[in-house]
Amino acid sequence: MVVQREFDVHTRARGTVEITADVAGIVRDAGIGVGVVNVFVRHSSCSVVLTENADPAVRRDLETLAARWAPDGDPAYRHDEEGDDDMAAHGRAILAGATLTVPVADGRMRLGTWQGLYLWEHRTMAHRRRVVVTVLG
Numbered sequence: 001m002v003v004q005r006e007f008d009v010h011t012r013a014r015g016t017v018e019i020t021a022d023v024a025g026i027v028r029d030a031g032i033g034v035g036v037v038n039v040f041v042r043h044s045s046c047s048v049v050l051t052e053n054a055d056p057a058v059r060r061d062l063e064t065l066a067a068r069w070a071p072d073g074d075p076a077y078r079h080d081e082e083g084d085d086d087m088a089a090h091g092r093a094i095l096a097g098a099t100l101t102v103p104v105a106d107g108r109m110r111l112g113t114w115q116g117l118y119l120w121e122h123r124t125m126a127h128r129r130r131v132v133v134t135v136l137g
Contacts, residue, residue, distance in 0.1 A: 003030035003135045008128050011046070011121035014085075016059045019048070019131060020116045023102075024109055026133045033107050035137025039117060040099040042130045045089035046121045047096035053116030066092045066122070089122035096120055104137060 005026045009017050027037050041048045052058040070091035073084035080086050100117070103110045119129055
């Protein structure tokens, strides 16, 4: 059986928005006991990530790392049509990824104690992002 749903995430700016509860609800409603859930974001300048959910400093530190991987406004960038953060956001999205898969057992995601799912916005402005969740079992 396959169940697919979509939902919107409204970001405020660069940073993370937790989507664990949204995805968990879709998994629960799918009624699949054992399988996998795939989470995919339909944009090229944000990511979906699995990371620690206990200490918000982890997510702030991820921003620090991303600024080193793909700094805004690098003069070597050619793609800057939407501002200094344009190419950096695309690079960060490629490095962090647009999809992830989590096992499902007993009708729930099998996340670790300190794991959460997040949409990671890489642009400096607010955006509406579309997330696709596919539950297979």
